[in-house]
Amino acid sequence: MRKFLALLLAVLLVGGLFAVKITMTSGGVGKELEVLKKQIEMFQQQYPDIEVEIIPMPDSSTERHDLYVTYFAAGESDPDVLMLDVIWPAEFAPFLEDLTADKDYFELGEFLPGTVMAATVNGKIVAVPWFTDAGLLYYRKDLLEKYGYDHPPRTWDELVEMAKKISQAEGIHGFVWQGARYEGLVCDFLEYLWSFGGDVLDENGNVVIDSPQAVDALRFMVDLIYKHKVTPEGVTTYMEEDARRIFQNGEAVFMRNWPYAWSLVNSDESPIKGKVGVAPLPMGPGGRRAATLGGWMLGINSFSSPEEKEAAKKLIKFLTSYEQQLYKAINAGQNPTRKAVYKDPRLKEAAPFMVELLSVFLNALPRPRVANYSEVSDVIQRYVHAALTRQTTPEEAIKNIAKELKFLLSQ
Template sequence: MVRTTIARTLATLALGAGSLMGVQLAATQSASAQALSISCGAVGVELELCKAGVEAWSKDKDVEVEIVSTPNSSTERLALYQQILAAQGDDIDILQIDVVWPGVLAPHLVDMRAHNADAGTGHFEALIDNNTVDGKLLALPWWTDAGVLYYRADLLEKYGFEPPTTWAQMTDAAKTIMEKERAAGDDDLWGYVWQGKSYEGLTCDALEWVDSYGGGAIVNAEGEVTINNPKAVEALEMAASWVGDITPQGVLNYDEEASRGVFQSGNAVFMRNWPYAWALAQGDDSPIKGKVGVVALPKGGEDGGHTGTLGGWNLAVSKYSKNPDLAVDLALFLTSQAQQKQRAISSSYNPTYPELYADAAVLEANPFFGTLEETFTNAVARPSAVVGDKYNRVSSQFWSAVHGVLAGQQEAGPALAGLESSLTRLGRRGRW
């Protein structure tokens, strides 16, 4: 008889080796009698959707699957995975992993195409490239994210602006509307809010600025540190010019929710955020319901490009699974186009198949999805696949350098020159 069980939740995981060992043991004891186990997040409806998908797959199979609810904190979840995998434990067969983890966990994951030659077919190419390390496809895209630009459609219409296609257009519209609305008495309105806190979110924002100007990535696919270039300098100088002008000084402490709070309360004309903010901005309790539009992030001038930092989650299979073929089969089912269509319609999860952004049922449920295909097609990946387990150090050095520029502590040129030197030393023999 097919039976899907929900394992002991790991969401209360505390940091520290002792706590991690206790959690690992609990997972091992619970999962040892199962044919398969899969880790799923529990943010919002994630866990329920995971359970429904697993039940659909196992309906006609004589397989028991245990669903392990992992910590919502990405830091804690990665720490748990790293300890289990380092011990070569088979506690979890299928792991839900962040888009920046394939390179970090690469030694412990199976090559999906070694078990199914068609694995990865049809997904956005940028996602497959991101999940491929040393020629091996280590994870299947489950849902995706990329940075997008939110705008107050009512205010743009009021002052005769179209949704901007370049950063210069966005800056001009933001400044004009902010000044006119303030003159009319709305002293709390700002032109543009985003994620300026010194954390991973700033890496995402800053990489979008740099890539939109044609400044490339931090480290390119060949392992060369490329961040110190004139286009990247221009991009950071642009962003620094916003702070204290169209952007509040407090943005240097904003994360996603802080910037959403300002925008959703009606106190910003534009906002950079992930697609999740759409449903919240359109909620019944939102002061700006029905007044919001979403477009691709602006280009860095007419010669630049629309881009968005790649985000999202994937499914990977542990190299230590006792049933890797079965695990890959379940991962393929859960990440299939049919399953992703259901998730998009019911819960606004962004699919990883380009065709679904033109699907009538998906667009009826999520009208703004139709504007995002180009964003996901051209999404820029953080260099986790190239730098591997040193990604966190690379990212922290990048966001620290950028934060210093935004705070006026250093000019963009010297900051990126120093970053280049530091990352080159961190790499292997001057490169990655």
């Protein structure tokens, strides 16, 4: 008996010596964190020698970005696995493990090409696409039908007309979106800008935002609040979850948000379950629709130990596998990056809009791909928010954005 116990103790000690602990960052928007915890439990059943600790991050991607800057500047070996916004690879590439040689290991040939391209910097793959995003229009299909509309708004003018009529009759808000000063505001602004025919940079990287189309787009955003009064003034403090809670509580007709909101507005606890439709964002004056490309990737900290890096690869491969992407899409409402998942009947049953609006995700437009994007974003945030809070005019805001971007990009 003593020999057996001694042998058992030796096995446990040896097993303990080979155990690896890794850390991973995660956001908490919607069901994101809840679903990840369940996925980690499944992973650790498959890999009992790897312990995973989740480090919760702020919902604001801007605040999360600044934390990463602090980690990398200090040469921290934690976190090992980093949840990366689709716009960060170019900036953080020097601090991320090169995964180019692991392309087949992660089966990246099975992923949407655009997501892999976004994870590639100067020919090196520095992250694995986890889920993809695009801005969408959520609407109360029961209220549209009640007031005689048989389709969601196709143009921004139609949205204003519908929102006014229904919101005034129902005593609720017309349209909620993300207007706080953070990265989400840039995403929203770009959708108006592109749909009005403008852009930030041209194909050669030249600053072209100082245009009548850009002024008209920003003026329209301001007018939604103060002229048309379909958007509450409080929108200048809203992030994704603020808008989602208002809409889910039945207090708005329309909402701009990401796909994650679908599973929440249709949860058993939601007072509007079964009453929500999803459509592409409306067209601008020139007949163009536009959605900002969003999404998140998983990268590995280059300061982590070799053992931690290998464990991190196993975790990323697990989380980005076919079944786990399907699980995340169904339970967290976050779009898969693997092409084949969109053909799975289980996805169509749980989130039909992901399949029906696949073209929206495939054609979503990227934010400016420049190494100092965080500085570019800060300029856009400052002046767009100043216009929304009436501290400056749309004309002055656009003029100042153009001036500062030309300085930042040495033009």
